[in-house]
Every structure is written in structure tokens, then in C-alpha cells.
Amino acid sequence: MAIFGRNVPYLVSRSRSVGARYGVTSVRAKDRVQRCIGTLEPHGLLPTFATPGRVIEEEPTFFRRLSDDGAEFAVHGYDHVDFRKISRADATSQFTRALEAYRRAGVACDGFRCPYLSFTPELFGTWPAGAFSYSSNRAVAWRAAALDADNPVFAQLAKFYAAVSADEEVSLPSTIGPVVEIPCSVPDDLELFDGLSLGEQGMLAAWLDVLHEVHRRGELFAPLFHPESFDLMQGPIEDLLDAAARLQPSVWLTQLRDVARWWQEKSAFAAQASAHTGGLRIELHCTERATVLVRHWPRPADARPWDGTWSVLDARTVEVEAPIRPFVGAVGADGGTVAFLTELGYIVDDGPNARECTLVLDGAVRSPVELIRYIEESEGPLMRFSNWPSKAKSALCLAGDLDALSLRDYARRLVPHRQ
Numbered sequence: 471m472a473i474f475g476r477n478v479p480y481l482v483s484r485s486r487s488v489g490a491r492y493g494v495t496s497v498r499a500k501d502r503v504q505r506c507i508g509t510l511e512p513h514g515l516l517p518t519f520a521t522p523g524r525v526i527e528e529e530p531t532f533f534r535r536l537s538d539d540g541a542e543f544a545v546h547g548y549d550h551v552d553f554r555k556i557s558r559a560d561a562t563s564q565f566t567r568a569l570e571a572y573r574r575a576g577v578a579c580d581g582f583r584c585p586y587l588s589f590t591p592e593l594f595g596t597w598p599a600g601a602f603s604y605s606s607n608r609a610v611a612w613r614a615a616a617l618d619a620d621n622p623v624f625a626q627l628a629k630f631y632a633a634v635s636a637d638e639e640v641s642l643p644s645t646i647g648p649v650v651e652i653p654c655s656v657p658d659d660l661e662l663f664d665g666l667s668l669g670e671q672g673m674l675a676a677w678l679d680v681l682h683e684v685h686r687r688g689e690l691f692a693p694l695f696h697p698e699s700f701d702l703m704q705g706p707i708e709d710l711l712d713a714a715a716r717l718q719p720s721v722w723l724t725q726l727r728d729v730a731r732w733w734q735e736k737s738a739f740a741a742q743a744s745a746h747t748g749g750l751r752i753e754l755h756c757t758e759r760a761t762v763l764v765r766h767w768p769r770p771a772d773a774r775p776w777d778g779t780w781s782v783l784d785a786r787t788v789e790v791e792a793p794i795r796p797f798v799g800a801v802g803a804d805g806g807t808v809a810f811l812t813e814l815g816y817i818v819d820d821g822p823n824a825r826e827c828t829l830v831l832d833g834a835v836r837s838p839v840e841l842i843r844y845i846e847e848s849e850g851p852l853m854r855f856s857n858w859p860s861k862a863k864s865a866l867c868l869a870g871d872l873d874a875l876s877l878r879d880y881a882r883r884l885v886p887h888r889q
Contacts, residue, residue: 491698491699491701493876493877494876494878495876496529496532496876496879499697499698499874499876500529500532500875502697502698502700502701503519503536503697503700504536505704506697506870507536507539509704509707509708510707510711510868511540513711513715513723514723515711515723515724515866515868516540516541516542517541517542517725517868517869518541518542518543518725518726518727518867518868518869518870519541519542519543519544519869519870519871519872520543520544520546520582520583520606520870520871520872521533521543521544521545521546521872522546522547522548522549522550522568522585522873522874522879523545523546523547523548523567523568523569523570523572524548524549524571524879524882525872525873525874525875525879526543526568526571526575526577527574527575528875528879529875530574530575530576530577533575534575534576534577537576537577537578542580542725542726542727543572543577543578543579544579544580544581544582544583544869545565545568545569545572545579545581545602546568546582546583546584546585546872546873547564547565547568547584547585548563548564548565548567548568548571549564549882550585550873550882551564551585552585552586553584553585553588553589553590553593554586554588554590555588558593558596561593561596565582565596565597565598565601566597566598568582569598569601579602580602580603580604580726580727580730581602581603581604581605581606581649581726581727582597582602582605582606582607583605583606583607583654583869583871584607585871585873586630586631587607587608587609587631587632588607588630589605589607594647594648599648600648602648602649603649603650603727603730603731604643604649604651604652604727604729604730605646605649605650605651605652606651606652606653606692606726606869607651608634608651608653608654609631609632609633609634609653609654609655609656609694610633610634610635610636610641610653610654610655610656611631611634611635611636611656611657612636612655612656612657612679612680612683612684613636613637613679631656631658631694636683636839637839638837638838639837639838639839640687640689640814640838640839640842641653641655641684641687641690641691641692642690642814643690643729643730643733644810644813645733645737645813649730650729650730650733652692652726652729652730652733652867653690654692654693654694654869655684655690655691655692655693655694656693656694657676658693658694658696659694659695659696659699659702659703660696660699662676663702663703670702670703670705670706671706673702673703673706674705674706674709674710677693677710678709678710678713680693681710681713681714681717681721681866682717684864684866685717685721685863685864687842687864688856688857688858688863688864689857689864689865690729690864690865690866691864691865691867692726692865692866692867692868692869693868693869694870694871695868695869695870695871696870696871696872696873697870697872698873698874707868711723711866717863717864718777719776719777719861719862719863720861720862720863721862721863721866722858722859722860722862722864722865722866723865724865724866724867725867725869726869729865729867732759732858732859735757736760736815736857737813738755738756739754739755739756739757739760739815739855740754740756741753741754741755741797741817741853742755743795743797743819746789747789748792749789749790749791749792749794750789750790750791750795751787751788751789752787752788752789752790752853753787754786754788755786756786756855759859759860760859761776761782761855761858761859761861762782762783762784762786762853762855762856763776763780763781763783763853763855763856764780764781764782764783764796764851764852764853765779765780765781765851765852766779766849766850766851766852767781767783768790768791768794768851772784772785772788776861777863782861783853790851793826794828794851795819795823795826795827795828796817796827796828796850796851796852796853797817797818797819797827797828797829797852797853798811798817798818798819798827798828798829798830798831798845798852799818799819799820799823799824799825799826799827799828799829799830799831800818800819800820800824800831801820801824801830801831801832801833802831802832802833802834803818803831803833807831808820810838810841811841811845814842814857815854815856815857816845816854817853817854828848828850829845829848829850829852
């Protein structure tokens with residue numbers, strides 16, 4: 471047990487659930503995956519499945535058909551191994567062999583998620599250059615009803631995921647080196663079902679709480695789940711998507727690859743301000759999908775109500791009278807804070823006129839969540855780019871770990887792998 475890094479109650483519980491959910495052959499799991507896709511598609515959402523290359527390799531026709539039908543697949547190693555416990559050379563082998571398996575099967579992949587979310591910064595550069603546009607290896611932990619941190623199964627999974635608290639961190643993509651890091655959301659289905667035995671209604675209640683909090687904050691809800699549990703969570707997932715469809719402003723239902731593409735598109739957005747007849751001319755450089763938001767705007771007729779104090783500005787060139795400068799002034803902020811706020815769509819002025827902005831940062835050390843709250847609760851005219859395209863306020867992805875199709879696939883993870 472020490473070698474495998476798992477506690478006894480965890481293995482006993484998982485052995486029972488795995489034995490009930492997988493068959494000796496892949497027939498049962500393949501049918502379950504197809505039903506999962508068939509359930510999600512009428513809601514306008516197709517899943518992302520992080521899948522080991524070895525599993526792809528053994529059922530290439532099955533996975534190619536799913537990929538052709540719109541399901542997204544992401545590399546999950548070649549074997550289901552903990553990347554924290556292997557060398558850089560072995561990590562390179564895992565990525566290379568997985569990519570080759572995907573290529574031979576004709577299955578596209580834009581990103582990767584390591585088993586147990588075990589990617590570490592030391593492993594950057596262990597995959598071929600340009601192979602991935604995103605990774606999804608950071609977990610954000612949200613508060614949910616009836617969580618029992620002392621439960622052995624829940625505790626083991628929490629240890630695997632090493633999630634950061636949503637009380638301190640935002641659940642939004644971030645550009646890290648050559649990839650966009652897209653966080654997933656926990657607790658996942660294994661924690662809620664196997665760890666806490668909450669049942670369908672308990673799972674739905676927990677995920678609805680997270681959905682509404684994510685939407686309030688304008689962030690991403692990407693619940694980590696495992697298709698092996700789909701028979702248990704089909705009802706909760708459908709109810710979750712129905713609830714998301716009722717929220718206004720809208721929730722963007724999408725896949726991880728599209729989140730990465732949007733985040734790269736958004737990174738080029740910019741605002742250029744210049745003096746103009748006693749005021750300021752602001753030229754906004756962005757794509758058609760961009761949503762420009764303003765609050766406490768001096769010309770309310772130019773903007774359409776969106777959410778709370780924020781309205782949508784359709785114009786891409788606007789003029790405001792002095793002394794209005796509707797930006798965040800970075801007088802007391804370090805470079806990391808400026809980069810963080812810029813990536814989130816705030817227009818940050820760190821030039822000589824920064825002190826004239828609506829909001830001037832005071833240099834106080836705040837967590838990302840506290841910093842956003844400080845800005846949002848401030849007063850005065852402000853302009854920013856929305857986090858999401860086409861006037862959506864938040865985003866939702868169902869990005870599951872499709873670890874195995876049979877008991878044989880699952881059993882492989884208990885055997886130490888040699889490259």
C-alpha cells in the first residue's frame with residue numbers, strides 16, 4: 471500500500487465500485503460512453519475525455535468515431551501513471567507514446583491532463599514542441615454541502631488532486647509558458663459518490679451550489695468526472711445543464727479546446743487611449759466575439775444592460791469627457807498583478823496618468839479573489855473586456871477522465887511501469 475500511495479479503505483472502496491462498473495471486456499464501458507455523449511448532445515454540449523494513449527491504441531476505431539462525431543479527447547499519459555513519481559525522461563516517453571497512439575488512431579488532441587492532476591512545473595518541455603495548446607492540471611475546490619474531510623476515500627482523492635481553494639483562487643484559464651492552463655472543479659463524482667455517499671440528489675445539490683457561485687463570479691465550472699459513474703450521475707448532469715440554460719446572462723457550454731482557443735484570441739485584445747478635445751478617445755481592438763463591458767457609464771444611452779451595474783458597449787471607439795479615465799491605475803501594483811488583471815480583461819494603465827484612473831491600486835497584498843472583489847466593489851466609471859465570448863457571463867465544460875474501458879485497463883495502473 472505504501473508503494474502504491476493509497477490507503478487501505480480507499481482501495482477497498484474503489485475495488486468495489488470498479489468491480490461494479492467495469493466488465494472483463496470493453497462492451498459495458500463503450501456503451502456507457504456513447505450514452506453519455508448522446509445525453510449531453512441535445513443540451514448543446516459535447517464532453518472532453520482525457521484518455522490514456524494505451525486505451526486509445528486498443529480501440530482505435532471506437533475512439534476515432536467518437537472524435538469524428540465531435541467529442542474531444544485529451545492526452546492522459548500513455549499509461550495511467552502518477553507523473554510526480556516518474557523522471558523527466560519517463561514523462562517524455564509517456565507524452566511521445568501517447569501522441570503516437572492518438573496519431574495512429576486518427577484522433578485529434580489539443581491538450582493534456584495527467585492522471586491524478588499530477589503535472590508539475592518541472593515537467594515543462596517534456597513533450598514535443600507545439601504538441602499541445604492547453605493543459606488542465608490545476609483543480610479549484612469549491613464549497614459543497616455535507617463534505618466530510620475525514621472520510622478516507624474523500625481524503626485520498628483530495629490528496630491526489632491537491633486543489634486550491636475557490637475562496638482564494640479564481641477558476642479561470644491562465645497562460646503558463648506555451649500552454650493555456652484550464653482549471654477543473656472539485657469535488658468530483660468519486661468524492662461525492664464513493665467518498666461521501668451523497669447519492670444523486672446530494673451530488674446535484676453540491677454541483678448546483680457551485681454552478682451558481684461560478685456564475686455569480688463570472689468564472690469557469692469544469693467539474694471533474696469519470697464516465698464510469700455516468701449511470702449514477704446522468705440525472706444530476708441533465709438537471710445541471712437545464713439549470714445552466716436558465717441562467718442570465720448566459721452560460722457558455724463548451725469544450726476545453728475551445729476555451730483555450732478563446733483565451734488565446736482574447737489575449738490580443740487591447741484599448742488605446744488618446745487625448746481628444748478636452749477628454750479622452752478610447753479605441754478598442756478586439757474580435758467580433760468580444761464583449762466590452764462598462765459600468766457607471768457617463769452616457770447610459772450608449773450601453774445596454776447586462777448584469778448588475780455592468781452594461782454592454784457595442785461601439786469600438788468612444789469618447790469620454792475629462793476627468794474620466796475608466797481604467798485600473800497600477801500605481802502600487804507589481805508586474806504579476808498587472809499581468810493577472812490584464813489577462814482577465816481589465817484595462818490597466820501603468821503609465822504616467824495611472825493616478826488619474828477611476829480606480830488606483832494601493833499596493834496592498836490581496837489574494838486573486840480579494841483583488842477582484844476590491845475592483846468590483848469600487849465606484850466610478852470602468853471599462854473591461856468580459857472573460858467569455860458573445861455576452862456569456864460564465865462557462866461550463868464537462869471534462870472527464872476516461873481512464874479505462876475494462877477491468878484489465880484499470881488493473882494496469884496497479885502495476886509499476888517501466889519505460
